[in-house]
Amino acid sequence: MIYTVTFNPCLDYVVGVDDLALGAVNRVASEAIMAGGKGINVSIVLKNLGHASCALGFLAGFTGDEIAHQLQLMGVDTDFIGVERGMSRINVKIKAAEETEINGIGPDITDADVEALYAKLDALVSGDILIISGSVPAVLPGDIYERIMAALEGRGIRIVVDATRDLLVNVLAYHPFLIKPNNHELGEIFDVELKTRAEVVPYAKKLQERGARNVLVSMAGEGAVLVTETGEVLEAVAPVGTVVNSVGAGDSMVAGFVAGYLESDGDFERAFRMGVCTGSASAFSLGLATREQVEELLAR
Template sequence: MIYTITLNPSIDYVVQVDQLNLGELNKMENEMMFPGGKGINVSRVLHELAYDTTALGFLGGVTGDFIAGELNNKGIRTAFTPIKGDTRINIKLKSGSETEINGRGPEIPPYEADDLLHQLEHVTGQDMVILSGSTPPSLTDDFHQQMIERTVESGAQFIIDTTGDSLKSVLPYRPLLVKPNKDELAELFGVTLSDQDDVIYYGKQLLDLGAQHAIVSMAGEGALLFTEEGIYQGQAPRRQVKNSVGAGDSMIAGFSGKFTETADVMEAFRMGLAAGSATAFADDLAKAGDIFPLQDKIDITRIAK
C-alpha cells in the first residue's frame, strides 16, 4: 500500500473572471471546486494508474466533508484523521494571469496530531509513505520528523516532498526520494544556481546528506535524477504547457507506483517523467490514457557518474 499524507489539505476554489476590476463588483464566468493538497494529488494519480493508495491527513468541517466525499466518489481509499477545525479553502482567481489566495489552515491541538501519528504505527515494511506539502502553522516544527521516525521504525520506505528546514531535517533518515525543483534546491542551500553544473553539485549534496535518490525538476529543461550509480537527465517531448499545478505531484505518483511494482529506479524515473509531463500538458491531473503513451517518448541520458 502507498500511503499519502496531506497535513494541510484544501478545497481549491477556481474562479474565472474575464476582466478583474479591483474595488468594483466582478461577476464570475465560471467556478470549479476540487480536493486540493499535494498528497491528495499524488493519491489521485496513483489511483488513476491503478496502484493501491490510501490518503491520510487532517480533515474537518463541511470543507473536509466535501474533500472526503469527492475522493470517495472517485473510488480513492481514505483514512483521514478528523479534527474540530475547518479544512481551509484556497482561491485560484483566473483573469488573464492567475492569482492565488491560500488559507493558513486550521488549529490542530496536540491530541489530534497524536491521532495521526498513531495511524503510522499500522504501517508495515511492505508499504510506502509519501509526505507532501505544507504544514499547518499550529503543528510543531518537528512534526515531519516525528512522522518519519514512526515510518522508519515500521520498516516502510518514505518519500518526502517539502522544502527548507523540514526537508533538511529528515535527510538523515534515508528517504527513498526527495524532489526539490531548481529554485527549492537553491533555497535549501542558500545559494544561486547559475548553470547545470551548480545543480549537479548541490543535487549530489542531497545524497551525501542521506537521500537514496533525488530528482531535481527544471521545468522546460526536464529533470535530473541523482543515484549512487550516476546522474541522469530526463526529457519529455516538448508540447504546450497548460497546467503546472500538480505536475510535481504526478511525477511522485508515477515514480512511487512504478518503484513499488518493479524496484527499478530508472523505470520509476521514466514513469514519473511521463506522469508529470502528462499533467503539465492537461487542464487537470493527467489520466492514465495520457500518461502511458508518453513513457516510450521519454529520453533519458546518463550525464555524470
C-alpha cells in the first residue's frame, strides 16, 4: 500500500485577474477551489494513474471538511486526524501579470494529534511505500521527518522524501528510498548554483553518499536527473509543451516515478521516464496529470 503524509493540507483558491491593482477592487476573471498540499497532490495523481493510496495528515474546520469531501469525490482514500482548534488553510493564488500567493496558517495541532499520526504510521508493514513531503507548520516538532523515519527504520518500508534544506538533509542517515529535490534546492544545500544536468550529477551523488538510496532531481525546462542505488545516472530532457501551471508538477513527478517503479517491477529507467512525463503533464494543464496525458507524452 502507498501512504502519503501532508502535515498542513489546504484549499487552494486560484483566481485569475486580468490586471491586478493594489489598493483597489479587482474583478476575478476565473476562479477554482481545489484540495491542495504536496502529499495530497501525490495521492490525487496516483489515483489518476490507477494506483490506490491513503492520504494521511491533519484536517480542521469547514475547510478541512471540504478537503476531505473533494478527495472523496475523486476516489482518494483518506485517514486524516481531525484537529479540534482552528481550520485547515486557505491559500490564495493570484494569477495576473505576475503570480502572487497568500498562504494561510493552519490549525492548532496538539501533541495528542501528533501521537495519533504516529499510531497510524505504526500500522505500516514491510513492502509499503510512505511518501512524506512539504513544509512542517510551526506548531509541529521541527524534526518530525526524522522521528517518523527513526520509528519505521528497519521495517522494510520504502520512504520517499520531498522536502527542502534541513528537512531533507537530516533524514539522509535513515536511508530514504528516494529523495526529490529540484536543482535550486540541491544547490542551496551545497551553496552552489546548478543550471545544467551535468552540474547536478556530482551533487546528487553527494546526497547519495550521505545515505539516500536514489536521488531524483527535477529541473523544470532543463529536464531531470536520476542517480540510482544500482550506480546508474539517467538524464532526461524536458518534454516539449506549453507550461500552464507549475503548481503540483514536482508532486506529480514523485507520483509518476512511484507508479512507474511499481508497474515495471523496479525498473528505474521506466520509473524515471514515467516521473518526468507525469510532472510535465501536470505543468502543461490546468489540473493535475491524467493517465491519458502521461501516456501521450510517453509515446513521444
